[in-house]
Amino acid sequence: MADKNQKTIMGIKIGMTQVFDENGKAIPVTIVEAEPNVVLQKKQVETDGYDAIQVGFKSIREKLVNKPKMGIFRKAKLKPLRHIKEFSVNNVNDYEIGSEIKADIFAAGEVIDVVGTSKGKGFAGAVKRHNMARGSMGHGSKYHRRPGSLGAMGPARVFPGRKMPGHMGCERVTVQCLKIVKVYPEKNLILIKGAIPGPRKGLVIIKSSIKA
8 A cells, every 4th residue: 555645746648659568569558748746835734734735737827827826826936837736745844845746756667546537528318428228229119218217106206316317527537556657757758558537638646556
């Protein structure tokens, strides 16, 4: 099990490609551009009740930042950044405001978890959304792809949690136990084996696996 002081970094999903290992076997990989993450604030047990660091990522024009966020950057004497997240750490004193967390904190072969926001699919039926089986496709059937019965007649209501058509996607998704294939520190690139959540140019969080 990974400890609480795990390595974490934000990045942007670039897309998928393939690389070849020493035996010539093709490995599908997702490319993540992990520009240096800048430490903005330090949260401590004495003042905040927990230990964490607040990190910013991806530069942005000042006119696009609201006043509360701008106050954070001015206090830290740093340029505005688009994304702000908090990462839990054991020892806050290992970090300084303005210091950078770079892609080279990870190495090839490490096992990681990736957090992202899944692609939005809009309104979807129960077959697509919940993988329900379809009904009879005969001409007299009224239930080709409809959800069918919603429960017993007795309660005369639909119970909470019933799987029904509705909004699909745009959810926080974590994929665990993925493997890092290659890291290019000079280009801020991390190659991860397999697929990760979200669309291209979507924000992802890479962190040490809690199960490794």
